[in-house]
Amino acid sequence: MKDCIFCKIANKEIPSKIIYEDDTIVVFQDIEPQAPVHVLIIPKQHISSLNDIDEDKAGIISHIFTQIPDLAKELGVHESGYRVVVNCGADGGQSVGHLHYHLLGGRSLTWPPG
Ligand code: AMP
Numbered sequence: 613m614k615d616c617i618f619c620k621i622a623n624k625e626i627p628s629k630i631i632y633e634d635d636t637i638v639v640f641q642d643i644e645p646q647a648p649v650h651v652l653i654i655p656k657q658h659i660s661s662l663n664d665i666d667e668d669k670a671g672i673i674s675h676i677f678t679q680i681p682d683l684a685k686e687l688g689v690h691e692s693g694y695r696v697v698v699n700c701g702a703d704g705g706q707s708v709g710h711l712h713y714h715l716l717g718g719r720s721l722t723w724p725p726g
Pocket of ligand 1: 617628641642643644645652698699705706707708709
């Protein structure tokens with residue numbers, strides 16, 4: 613989608629530190645990491661938010677989750693633990709309107725979130 617920063621990252625129109633990519637998803641370093649490990653997992657297809665997930669997109673969502681254990685291994689947090697977060701909408705803290713999963717780890721993460 614035109615003017616979507618994460619579509620531009622997926623299309624390599626703007627630079628990012630990509631750590632994994634396949635036909636469906638791109639995983640890259642968050643530009644403002646909140647933990648020693650902080651990557652974003654995005655579908656290449658533009659999906660605005662969790663609110664736009666439906667049965668047609670179930671395959672993409674399933675694919676994201678099936679990649680997470682291997683990503684966690686690659687990032688060195690598979691054993692220590694990690695958190696996967698999706699912010700949705702204004703109150704959820706979503707600042708980029710392209711569905712993304714934060715994978716955070718490398719330190720003890722507080723709960724509940726603020
Ligand atoms: P959210 O607040 O859940 O929408 O998360 C958006 C995330 O995207 C934030 O953690 C930002 O630091 C990150 N971000 C924004 N622009 C970029 C970029 N160009 N490259 C990498 N991460 C970005």
